[in-house]
Amino acid sequence: MLISRPVTRGTTRTLPTRLIPLACLRFSSSTSDASASSIATSFLSRFQSLGPQTRTQTLDANQLRLLSLTLNRPSLLPTTPHLSQLATASNQCEIEVANGTPLPAGYHLAYFTPAFLENELGADGTDTSYNPAHPFTRRMWAGGEVCWPRDSNGSVNPLRVGEKVTETTRVLSAEAKTVRKTGEEMIVVGVEKEFSNEAGVAVIDRRNWVFRKALPPPSIQQTQDLPPPTPPSSLPATSTTTSSPDGLTHTRTLRQTAVTLFRFSALTFNPHKIHYSQPWCRQVEGHKDIVVHGPLNLIAILDFWRDVRSSACGADVDANTFLPDRITYRATSPLYAEDEYRIVLKKGEGEDGKKSAVEIITPEGNVGMKAEVVGV
8 A cells, every 4th residue: 555645845755654464473362471561562552642753953074974984884875075084184084974975775764863871771681671571572673675766856855964853763563473483472563663854754663572571580501502602713804795697696695793883882872781791692692602783784685785786887877876775674583793704686577667576685594684675
């Protein structure tokens, strides 16, 4: 279903209103735990009665610069200035991001970060602003969809550095679910974040959060059963890219370090302990090591898609070129610091050739995240 929303400057942007089907998360409706259903119903009722929540923020240039450096990308685009202070000190290049610079796809995640005192956070470090009631307090970012609406002429309305933007957050759904294989109860919350500038809606970010039950204190045996963590490396994060002879399949091999995860957590003001505390990850959550952020993987996919598109088109400045129509994605398996994993992008799926299928493959050969990017 499509609806049209009026915006300023005499344009109309057509916005998809669908949310990722919860069935895609490999859950089934919960019938065995009435409390999970009642907690989900109460949560949804409370937020729907509150209505949309809004915040306004000016998009800071330094925040965008720091995100690009955190992602180990020396410049936002191949034709824009180098952003590293060390690399530009010798020739005194301009290292500021100019006002009006359009944000690459996914980089809005560095803005509108949560703002809470430490004593207002949950036990795992996450903010509790959109949490269901206890015991469903362990949050995971499970998947979602991000759209960049276009007007009747096919032009996108990018978010730009220096402009004032309003974020509007709505809770769309809250449902009790059961993991089919294990019978574990959880609550899936669907949230929509809409980002608007003076020209109208620029980004629609819908995400599914999974809330699992709080864990009991860990036992020594639980910790001993875990595989040993990957030894830390003194080398920086790495990235290499290869392409098939026909140019339709592209592969990027990545390795994220604890330093990258720390910087991304700091930049997004994300205190979730699974991204920086190895004792918490191993002794409480049962992970072998600190976990790569779901949003970081999402940005890595979008950056890869943009790089492939830029190489094919020979252009990288026009926002209509490097912003897709939308991306849908689903996290399926965790990735850990020091893992060497692959992003595999297959171009041209579908009759119109605009859809690209993407998978992140873990070192064990599992699919860590699946996505579909639709371009123009």
